[in-house]
Amino acid sequence: MSGGKETPRQKMIGMMYLVLTALLALNVSKSILDAFVAIEENTQKSNIAHHDRGQGFKDALKEELTSTKPDAENAAKIEKIKFWQKKMNDIDAETAKLIESIDNIKLDIMKKSGEDVTYAPSNMGVEEKIIWSAYDKKNFPLLPIRMNLMAVQAKDQYDIPMHEIVGDEIKAPKGAGLKLWDDFNSYRGKLVEMVGSYKIGGKTFTIKPKAVNEYKDNKDLSKIVEKMVKTSNCNHQEDEEILKQLYIELTKPLLNRMGEEEGVHWIGKTFDHSPLVAAVASLSSMQQDILAARASALAHIKGKISTGEYSFNKVTALAYGPSISNANEEVEIKVMMAAFDSDNQPIVTYNGAKVSEVQDGYGLVKTKTSGGAEMVLKGTVSIKKKSGDMKTENWEHTIKIMKPEGTVSLPEMLVLYRGYKNIIEGVASGYPETKLSGTNVTLSKVGKQYVGTPGAAKTANISISGYNPVSKKTVSLGTYVFDVKPMPRAELFWGISADGDKVTNKSAKKLKVAFGEGIPLKATFQCEKWFLTISGINKTFSGQGDALTEEALKFLGAAKPGSIASFSSTYRGPGVAGRPNSATFKL
Helix, strand or coil, X not given: CCCCCCXXXXXXXXXHHHHHHHHHHHHHHHHHHHHHHHHHHHXXXXXXXXXXXXXHHHHHHHHHHHHCCCCHHHHHHHHHHHHHHHHHHHHHHHHHHHHHHHHHHHHHHXXXXXXXXXXXXXXXXXXXXXXXXXXXXXXXXXCCCEECHHHCCCCCCCHHHHXXXXXXXXCCCCCHHHHHHHHHHHHHHHHHHHHHCEEECCEEEXXXXXXXXXXXXXXXXXXHHHHHHHXXXXXXXXXXXXXXXXXXXXXXXXXXXXXCCCCCEHHHHHHCCCCHHHHHHHHHHHHHHHHHHHXXXXXXXXXXXXXXXXXXXXXXXXXXXXXXXECCCEEEEEEEECCCEXXXXXXXXXXXXXXXXXXXXEEEEEEECCCCCEEEEEEXXXXXXXXXXXXXXXXXXXXXXXXXXXXXXXXXXXXXXXXXXXXXXXXXXCCCEEEEEEECEEEEEECCEEEEEECCCCEEEEEEEEEECCCCEEEEEEEEEEEEECCCCCEEEECCECCCCECCCCCCCEEEEECCCCCCCCCCCEEEEEEEEECCCCCEEEEECCECXXXXXXXXXXXXXXXXXXXXXXXXXXXXXXXXXXXXXXX
8 A cells, every 4th residue: 555656546445455354353353262152052062961971871770779679689789789889979079079170270260361250040041141050069060060151251361271271381381280181181090990990799800090191193092002901900801992992082192292382281282372262162171071981981880780671572683784875985784683692693694695793693794885876785694592493584774875075165155145046055964865945045956056045134044954865864954144145246347457457458349247356156247328438528428238339439549548538337137226336447
């Protein structure tokens, strides 16, 4: 804007671009903060789900105990249930300590950031309140505080979280962050030890996990943890996999090994200059890891107790696996009887050949998908009766074959133009058919695409669903909000010359109304009428349509070099009629 000679109009346009750029920057910043608010909300809901899932396993064990008749015949079973109940309670006691500790960090940085974190029972659902439900140590010691981050005023405050959690050095955090790191890793070790160390049925199993937070990559971590578990005295047959899973899921790298931040502590990398809402979301994510691991641990313990007695008088074949597959993708099909005996494994065939991988009552069929829209797998499954006779059933499994597809979207460009045939595509990944529906927009399917025509409201909603013709199920995959806007203003061209250009061909006979390079919409416009003035000539020329009159061309051709030709016109096209535009050209 400061270089060269500019007309007042050009200066005004330049200033408008600066203002627009500033507004866009502010909008991006707000969008990022709102994204952290949304992440935190989803994480809190997930935490509740993980909490309830773990409680379900405890409740099932409690119900089994109360339903078991306390007599001599069931004495051993009752003792076994009580033993594992105590193990569950010990796990919950350690989990509750860490959940509460992390909640206290959240409240601390909120208070020091000037936020109101007072709680009242009437807070729930109130948009202006941050704390919707407080930590309940007595009744729900594992359930984190329910927060509403949308009510936080200082969403972008980062000094307090940085100072309180990290300190002054991101490579050597101290204070709350260092304690959090130590507590989190300590919980990991205690959880694995509690699940894997016990004495039951005259056998003693133990595991003393070492601290592992430095490794090359996930493959290296898996290798280290696997060796640690395998060399322990745990119950390898029952517990080995869950112990590896729990340890790996609760492991975070001590130091960053890549890029400019190499050597930065995990706490420093996670909370360095982290906005307040982002810091809270990161802390809730840690609680999610903890509650998910706790639920997995309780599920494993619950699996050690039979919670029901079943009988059957007939058998049937069961084959299950993916109903949909991408072309040339390897699939696995599990084939089994509805009931099985661990000492009497079934015999499974596929395409007439015997399947070699048979375990836990099922045979594992591996093949590659091929053919057209679907592939039908067939075979037999047989099991020996007590009499020694074989019971054989046929099995069949259909796989819907999909072609791999990917999409790239621009979330900031969710716009539908009124009066325009907006081209819309949707891909429901993992489903053979995609369905779109909308409100304030009419959707018409044309081939694999949709044409969307929005209504009068300022926004329109488009919902995408996936349909599986095999299962006959339709699954909603989300709803997207589009702004509805009028068609952008088209530009006026003289021949190939655009507004502000120096004209090289003054004999061009037609005007053209079209979008400039910055607008990718495909739309055709018609010039209705035009007016022309030429500097130094006291006369106005006019005409209908896009063709210039002979008189106008004559004066344009005779105009002095440096003269300005000013056109104004009205035009019509998709969504517009009689809209004015104008352009000036240097002769």
